[in-house]
Amino acid sequence: MKRAALFVIAGPVGIVAYGLVRLWGRSDGAYGPGFDWQAAHLVALAGMVCFVPGVLALARLLPGSPWRTGVVAGALVGLAATMVQFGADIVEGLLAEDRTEMSRLAADFKDIPGVEVAFYDVVPQLFFVGLLVLTGMLAARRRLPWWSVPLLLAGIVLPVVTLDLLPIGGLCMALALAPALPLVQQREEPAEPSVAVH
Template identity: 80%
Template structure:
């Protein structure tokens, strides 16, 4: 069960690392393609990967049901789209010789029918919406304090205002979810036998 707590921490930490490396990369006004671009996006991708078990672990603090299943499914779909976005950005960074060529490759990818909506504009947002709803459900069940919901919302909105606030957003997300850490082992251990028996 230590893995569940690790994933809940590592997801937001990945976003923090992404934001910090991005700021460092932009400090010389030459960000991407290059090592800084790849390192930032690798950190972000790692955070998204860790959010998969984190979402599943947090959902297990709720009673099984259609709402829980639906919210988890929506959140994971958004995560999958976000991972594709990070992967595409990294591939474009590897293939491009300079920023202009990277932008051209990105435009070519987005020109594929459905890609811009599925990978950039719409579907990735389902991750944030689903995580916010999941947090609200946990707060309603008193598995999280009420303030986790507005704190998470601020953590989601700030990077949308400017990507320079990614690290701050990640820290706020971590603070919002951290109160669940002590109850992850107890709750999961208690519910697993009933799942097996059922």
């Protein structure tokens, strides 16, 4: 699989892995701080990083326009905010000795003016909105099937209901974006060299 296509699918797979590691960590009733907390959030952070080239690869399947640029920019800003959120969770897990102290550190971080809006409540949602709009644009141009849009929406909404549904949500996202993989791979294929006729 070509690199760009790999990134398109690696982002959702990161969400699936995050959800599975989180469920494993919660199975003993003592999730965080510790190895399970760090592993889950590192996997999630890696997934968010993979979404950056993945979103750019999907955007290249559309003709250039100010609308496409705005949607991609919003998605990337949301991704950056999400990465900060996961990075903060990782740092808090490293500094805290127990769950109570970790919660206190998280509260202290959120008490900084603008942090909760920028990295938790509002800006991170731009990624999901941007990805959904981008998927709709691809479906409108038949680069993706129509069902990719509701399937992606389900993948976004399910973890909002409960984070225990993260693995299913990530799987829905992967299935929604998977039909674009051949097109992304095709775009990466080098052009056939022209042969001069003398």
